Amino acid sequence: MEAIEFLKIGLQHICDWEAYDHMLFLLALVAPYAIRDWRRILILISAFTIGHCLTLVLASLDLLQLDQDLIEFLIPVSIAITALTNVLTSAKMSSWLFRIEYFVVFVFGLIHGAGFSNFFKIMFSEADGIIVPLLMFNLGVELGQVIIVSVIIAVSWIALGLLGKIGLRQNVWKMLLSFVALGISSYWIIQSIMS
Numbered sequence: 001m002e003a004i005e006f007l008k009i010g011l012q013h014i015c016d017w018e019a020y021d022h023m024l025f026l027l028a029l030v031a032p033y034a035i036r037d038w039r040r041i042l043i044l045i046s047a048f049t050i051g052h053c054l055t056l057v058l059a060s061l062d063l064l065q066l067d068q069d070l071i072e073f074l075i076p077v078s079i080a081i082t083a084l085t086n087v088l089t090s091a092k093m094s095s096w097l098f099r100i101e102y103f104v105v106f107v108f109g110l111i112h113g114a115g116f117s118n119f120f121k122i123m124f125s126e127a128d129g130i131i132v133p134l135l136m137f138n139l140g141v142e143l144g145q146v147i148i149v150s151v152i153i154a155v156s157w158i159a160l161g162l163l164g165k166i167g168l169r170q171n172v173w174k175m176l177l178s179f180v181a182l183g184i185s186s187y188w189i190i191q192s193i194m195s
Contacts, residue, residue, distance in 0.1 A: 010140020028181035051109020059117030076188035078108040083182035
């Protein structure tokens, strides 16, 4: 498999409608932010990609084996925690709280990467070496996240522009998006427990 194929697979991994858990995580992650916060957003989604990449490396080298049922439970838990954090924190985040958020997003990247590790191991077995496929795949993941986050931020900007005239403010919008993510992820958590 050529390197460009791994880039495409990484991009599809995030942008595919079946990756709705990743999309919901990104929605919860960027809900508190506006266009002017693009640097912080890029740092956070990169932390997620680094965690995702590390899990894939460890799984590909057979250094990490995780129970997939546990991972399928932890993915919606990570979304719920992210959304709940938005609800419980103020609009302005201090630098130390941002560092904590960066670490938490990195850990959630580890969890989400574990959910994809078995499929990646199969793809990796068809490739020559690990470095180029892994880098290209994760570059695709990062590009996909930038696309999704750009759409979320653009929709937020439009919504706040249009509905700001009737009183919709950034904090209310953050709460709305966070409660949507919290509700959906809570449903997934319950489904995971019941199955």
